[in-house]
Structures are given as structure tokens and as C-alpha cells.
Amino acid sequence: MRQSTITDFFKDIIIPPLCAVCGKLSHEIVCSSCRAAIETVDSPICIRCGSPVPGSVQNVENCSQCRDQGYAFYRHRSFSLYRGNMKRLIQGFKYDRVYEIGKLLANFLYEAYLKYYHGYMVDYIYIVPGRHIELLAERLSSLSGIPFVDNIIKIRDIYRQQGLGYYQRRENVRESFKIRDCLAASGRNILLIDDVWTTGSTLKEICRVLSESNTGKIFILTLARGN
Numbered sequence: 001m002r003q004s005t006i007t008d009f010f011k012d013i014i015i016p017p018l019c020a021v022c023g024k025l026s027h028e029i030v031c032s033s034c035r036a037a038i039e040t041v042d043s044p045i046c047i048r049c050g051s052p053v054p055g056s057v058q059n060v061e062n063c064s065q066c067r068d069q070g071y072a073f074y075r076h077r078s079f080s081l082y083r084g085n086m087k088r089l090i091q092g093f094k095y096d097r098v099y100e101i102g103k104l105l106a107n108f109l110y111e112a113y114l115k116y117y118h119g120y121m122v123d124y125i126y127i128v129p130g131r132h133i134e135l136l137a138e139r140l141s142s143l144s145g146i147p148f149v150d151n152i153i154k155i156r157d158i159y160r161q162q163g164l165g166y167y168q169r170r171e172n173v174r175e176s177f178k179i180r181d182c183l184a185a186s187g188r189n190i191l192l193i194d195d196v197w198t199t200g201s202t203l204k205e206i207c208r209v210l211s212e213s214n215t216g217k218i219f220i221l222t223l224a225r226g227n
């Protein structure tokens, strides 16, 4: 028996494998019923920003938000909605750093990438700076074969966005990010990764900075969206 096998064997006896959501015995990090309860974002959606368009019979080209805001990105898609099991998993990964959850979340990103962006030419994966997003991007990179380049840096501390209103959030992130190598970004199509889209203020600010570097198309991919 190899050392790791012995360790795994005893680990299972001492700490039986449990579902990270419901806590019941499970051989996967999330049991099949908790996995099935994660709500994906389904059509009809806005083709541009990916937000659900309830009441519509088909996908729409530019929803009212897109028209009002003049987004600098080309597309945004999320794997799921930010509530229930998905919210617990993202928080479990972000705050408790459960590595196995990170692997699962990266698989979700890859699933969404294949579903929405597979036919597009994408040059690099960029991320909203953060250690947990970096781990997701590294795994997504190895799954998709798209190189992850750490080309966005945070140049100023951002106060916690939680509890701030829309305009306060936007002011809070302004001038907070910089492109390390503008030349490398120029003309390139970027897959920009983050965990959650809430009001989108951070992602929008990064897109603004990227477009100043004359990037090609920006494809945002997030795990979950609040709206």
C-alpha cells in the first residue's frame, strides 16, 4: 500500500467523507441531490450580459441594463444563480479554503465555458485579483488549454463592497486596478474570471481599464450571479 492510500484509508475512517452542503455521507464533495439542486442560468437570457429575462419567449439581444450601461465587455455568462447551495459552496471555498470545493467550482466554470464560449477564439484567461480566483483560473486553464496570465493588479485597497449601494460600489472600485503589461493585452480576446457578479462594479471597472489597453473582445465568466 502506498503512503497516500494508507492516509486516505485512515482519513475516511476518522473523518468520513461528507457532503460540503448538507453534511450527509457522500463520496463526492457535494452529494448528488445537493448538486442537482444548484440552479443554472437558463434561457431566455440577454445575449450580451447573460442575465435572465423572465417573461420573454426567446433570448434578447440587449436587455435594458445593457442599453443603459454601455458595458465594455462582449459577453457575460454565469454558471448559476448566487443563492442556495451555490452560495454556500462559494463561501466555503472563499472563506474556509476547502480545496476540494475549489476543484468542483473550477469544473463548473469549465462546464459553463464549454456551454457558452467554446466556439470563440480566446487568447488569455485573466482574473479579478484574489488568491481563490487564481486557484480557479489555474485549474480552468489546465482544463481548457487557455493560458492564464496574471496581468491585472490591484493598485489600491478596496473597502468591503458588502452593504454598499450601487453608486457607492462604483466609486469604491474606481482607479483600483491596473494592467501589468498593456502591450500583451492589446488586440487579445480575454476570458475574465470572477466568482460572483453582484452589481458588477469591480468587473465593469476592470473592463474599462482593459478597453483602455485596446483589448479585443472581453468574455466574462462568473460562477454565480446575484441578478
Ligand SMILES: [Zn+2]
Pocket: 019, 020, 021, 022, 023, 024, 026, 030, 031, 032, 033, 034, 035
Ligand atoms: Zn448534500
Ligand SMILES: [Zn+2]
Pocket: 046, 047, 048, 049, 050, 051, 062, 063, 064, 065, 066, 067
Ligand atoms: Zn443585458
